[in-house]
Amino acid sequence: MFAVLMGSVPVIATWRAMVPVVTVPLTLGVVTRFAWMGGTDGWFACVVGLLFGGSMARYALSQHQLIRRSLSDQIDKELLSEQLMRQSFELQRLNRERSRFFASASHDLRQPVHALALFSRSLERDLAEHPLAPVAGRVVQATDAVSGLLNAMLDISKIDAGTVVPRPTEIAVDPLFLRLAQLFEPRAQQAGLSLRFHTAPEWLQTDPDLLLRVLTNFVDNALKYTRSGGILVSARPRSDRLRLAVWDTGLGIAPEHLPHVFDEFYQVDNPQRDVARGLGIGLAIVKRLVDLLSGEIGVRSQQDRGSVFWVDLPRRPPAAPAPLALAPAATPDTASADTTETPLVPPRVLLLDDEQPVGEAVRMWLAPYCERIEITSRLADACAQVRATPEGFDAFIVDFRLADPQDGIQATAELRQLAGRRVPTILVTGDTDPERVRAAYASGLVVMFKPVQPEVLLRTLHQIIRSEARERA
Ligand code: ADP
Numbered sequence: 001m002f003a004v005l006m007g008s009v010p011v012i013a014t015w016r017a018m019v020p021v022v023t024v025p026l027t028l029g030v031v032t033r034f035a036w037m038g039g040t041d042g043w044f045a046c047v048v049g050l051l052f053g054g055s056m057a058r059y060a061l062s063q064h065q066l067i068r069r070s071l072s073d074q075i076d077k078e079l080l081s082e083q084l085m086r087q088s089f090e091l092q093r094l095n096r097e098r099s100r101f102f103a104s105a106s107h108d109l110r111q112p113v114h115a116l117a118l119f120s121r122s123l124e125r126d127l128a129e130h131p132l133a134p135v136a137g138r139v140v141q142a143t144d145a146v147s148g149l150l151n152a153m154l155d156i157s158k159i160d161a162g163t164v165v166p167r168p169t170e171i172a173v174d175p176l177f178l179r180l181a182q183l184f185e186p187r188a189q190q191a192g193l194s195l196r197f198h199t200a201p202e203w204l205q206t207d208p209d210l211l212l213r214v215l216t217n218f219v220d221n222a223l224k225y226t227r228s229g230g231i232l233v234s235a236r237p238r239s240d241r242l243r244l245a246v247w248d249t250g251l252g253i254a255p256e257h258l259p260h261v262f263d264e265f266y267q268v269d270n271p272q273r274d275v276a277r278g279l280g281i282g283l284a285i286v287k288r289l290v291d292l293l294s295g296e297i298g299v300r301s302q303q304d305r306g307s308v309f310w311v312d313l314p315r316r317p318p319a320a321p322a323p324l325a326l327a328p329a330a331t332p333d334t335a336s337a338d339t340t341e342t343p344l345v346p347p348r349v350l351l352l353d354d355e356q357p358v359g360e361a362v363r364m365w366l367a368p369y370c371e372r373i374e375i376t377s378r379l380a381d382a383c384a385q386v387r388a389t390p391e392g393f394d395a396f397i398v399d400f401r402l403a404d405p406q407d408g409i410q411a412t413a414e415l416r417q418l419a420g421r422r423v424p425t426i427l428v429t430g431d432t433d434p435e436r437v438r439a440a441y442a443s444g445l446v447v448m449f450k451p452v453q454p455e456v457l458l459r460t461l462h463q464i465i466r467s468e469a470r471e472r473a
Helices: 002-012 018-037 039-126 133-160 173-191 208-224 282-292 356-369 379-388 408-419 434-442 454-472
Strands: 169-172 194-198 203-206 230-238 241-248 296-302 306-316 348-352 372-376 395-399 425-429 446-449
Touching: 002 018, 002 039, 018 039, 039 133, 039 356, 039 454, 133 282, 133 434, 169 173, 169 208, 173 194, 173 208, 173 230, 203 208, 208 230, 208 241, 208 282, 208 306, 282 296, 348 356, 348 379, 348 408, 356 372, 356 454, 372 379, 379 408, 395 408, 395 454, 408 425, 425 434, 425 454, 446 454
Parallel strands: 194 230, 348 372, 348 395, 395 425, 425 446
Antiparallel strands: 169 203, 203 306, 230 241, 241 306, 296 306
């Protein structure tokens, strides 16, 4: 009976009510039997039986407590992990929503700013002799500031989308510094600052355009934040790396701000966020570019003494001198076109954009430079135009997102098919969503992002027409 009692403990411990139900009758049955026997042995066995039954009951109850506690711990853990999972899903949802919100806010904002940029530049051009010309100039300046902000955000999107691909070549330091000198000497002189270069006979295997963008940003900031003294641009080997550094004797950066200067939209001293004092995004872009170049970026600064910003890049042993083709510091954009290319005759252009104000703005800006410009907002209208005169257009300007079921890439294919040739086309987009940016580039068309700079639009238009004519010749 005692063995049965002991063996039953693991089973009865799972259910509290079972403990007295099993232990009491079993113990009482045994001890009553011993008491019935009587005598010293009987009474002794009776007491031992009672003690044994009692301790088994206690043991079963403590086991019950233990099981309960571990079960409730497990349930708590499961609840917690379920809650965590729910929170993480919620966070992912919020993140997706936030990205969607920014993408569509940015897209919707780009449309009117794009139109505004074109209208204001047309106004400035057409009012050149008018007393209101300075006002038009101010409007252009203000629009440029907004465009600058939107384009800086786009640069980040493009880098994150992986559409900025470094094209490394072997470059020497000297020509790089020469280009910086050409770019900044006049500004330094105007500001009464010295601009010196400490070069080294070193070579790098890197993308010269992207590196130039990094260094121009450093020098631009150095000039912006230095009141007296000067700027030194240096190149110094450090084991297998070359350090390109820009030193200034400027305002410096307080230690609490220093770790954040590479963050997006971080500015040290611009609480009123005056756009004329920068956007706080230059260094965030630079940091991404340096990552693309597999380099390392760094900064050291002392308030009121000056700062040094540097980039470390892998050194290359000297190679046969190669001509260095350095483009002007431009955004990594297919649209940064050659300025000299103007077609012999004013072009005939067909625009397809579902936003009417954009169409009007493009017409107003381009009309004086074109023989013919047709504005359409639906693909069917554009197709009708091309069907009527298949040879009637030298170029198409097509918006990526249309009111039609087709997007700009598909629309271009249809229009080209109707024209019976590969009419040079600019795909204009206000999308900054990395997926869409990738899709736009993958189309092989010349891509321009809204808001476009009016002059760049004109230049690109001329350039694509010229290069198509050259191909055909
Ligand atoms: P911004 O367009 O405002 O100059 P950046 O991203 O280039 O934006 O720089 C971020 C912040 O870092 C700036 O607001 C400025 O305060 C600080 N900074 C950058 N370069 C320097 C420098 N050479 N000297 C002092 N402060 C600097």
